Amino acid sequence: MSDTRIVQIFILPTVILLICMNIFPLIYSLFLSFTRFSVISDAPPEWVGLANYQAILTDPRFWNNFAITGRYALVSVALQTIIGFGLAMLLRTKFKGSGILTTLILVPMMLSPIVVAVFWKLIFNPSAGIFNYLLGFTNINTSPEWLGQTDLALWAVVIVDVWMWSPFVMLLALAGLSAIPDYLYEAAAIDRASAWFQFRRITLPQVMPLLLIAVLFRTIEAFKQFDLVMGLTGGGPGDATETVSIRLYKLAFQGQYDTGMSSALAYVILVIIIAVSNLYIRQLNKARG
């Protein structure tokens, strides 16, 4: 047996697995997205062409889902970046206990989103939760109901997401900051650069690649955000927090099990995520020079 032959035999199981678990569903769902089909009905897929896509792109409710997701992703990622980077700048210089503090800050990131959702529900609880109390609302009748008000629910999810994932940005920013060689700051001190000038011309450009990676990861995650929202609000109240993935879930696994339509929606999300990622990656390459 030739070497190539042996190599092929060894990689065959993986390839078969990959085809069955990834490639086939990917292609099959692409096919289904052009059909009317429900997995719980006995009827075979019925070819409808672009009808599903047309429905998605013309239905205001879908547009609303995308708008909510976009708003959520933008605000959440922006806050995470600012807070995460700020924390990293604070924890950059070692002080007594900074190691333990860093580890503690990272804890939220390690929890399961469902667990986080469950206890933030308790924290947000208008009568028993500590959140309103800390904000200074003591009268239950006038205090905000974070998860129950349409104007607040998305903010509540943002707060939890920021609490959970700012540490991730911090971690990457810390890695970026610690990779900046000291001599650059020494040279800058000799060159009589002010602290602000050093930050702008050395620190920021040097951490930018890692910061962009953090932002890229968080943006993709925000677009896919499901478990946290599901656990906190289930998409409600009304459709105030109905992100595209919540909608996708409802479409695919509730009521009619509209597999054809949900496949089409999944593809639309995929295209958007790829497009956004490409924008970031282009920025990233630019930042790396």
Place this chain on the structure above:
Amino acid sequence: MATINLRQVEKKFGSSYAVKPLDLTIKDGEFVTLLGPSGCGKTTTLRMISGLEAVTSGQILFDGQEVTWNHPSQRNIAFVFQFFALYGHLTVRENIAFPLQAEGASRDEIKRRVLEVAQMLRIEHMLDKRPGSLSGGDQQRVALARALVRRPAAFLMDEPLGALDAEFREGMRAEIKRLHISQNATTVYVTHDQVEAMAMSDRIVVMSNAEVQQADTPTEIYHNPANLFTANFIGSPGMNLIAGEYRDGQVQVPGGAIPVDDGWRQVLANGLDGDGKVIVGFRPEAAEVQPTGALAGSVYASDLHGGYSMLHVEIAPAQIIHARVERRVSFAIGDNLRLGIQPDMVRFFHPRTEKAFAKEERRS
């Protein structure tokens, strides 16, 4: 331009000295080199002058003004780092412009001065490249340009040629020397390369073990080393140093006796311990092969150095001295010969204190 004064400046890391209390005055426009083996405290001294390193105690003055606790940015100095320390994410142009932008110079002025200094260092064709894509020599030119562009009061350079290939080094050495002459800027230069120090300096500060061994002109350092360390460290090979005994106007050494000049006799008689033990030193070029020379020995090895030959002569088992002779002179290994030593080039050192004796008339 600035005069730099160090008064009892010292630096300790933990309990060990990186620089023992040091006094040094660097005159306006002077080119002073800190020379010494690796780890002797040269970089630390330079960094204290720059303010990048805080002194443990002592005072630093620029033009009579105390700057000991001033931030580097308040000292109006330029520092050329051993490994360039260029801003890798900026272009060459932006690197050179950095100090000007930091002080808020106008766009036109920045453009003009960057071009000016780039032309002076012949790097104007690479202004739009990133430093990472340049050769070591060009990176060092960029670092020099960044240092020059602000016209600082003093230049501090930490082994600026240390990271360059040998072929570049001599060219850059000449360039730095020329820059110094044209700018007439006070320069403190650190190197472990004595050839570099000899070639460039107005004054050399020889350091070893965190201490200044001698601070003087290259000529004085070479011809009148203050102690055994300097005698041995300067020159390649260093001074021949032979332990002997002073008796009756001669120093008895293995292989013969070296006559002592009248001028030295009184100095040695007064300065030596009772046993007369002394160390005699002379440079390889002070020794000549003569039929009636004072020292007898056999040729241990002989190497040709292009313009001259270096003879290694064994005057006693395992005691070799070096003699620089004309390149046409050649000996076979094992040949016996005698070396004469030019009397005015002989120096004497105290074996216990390791210090050189000085002739009375020179001391005053």
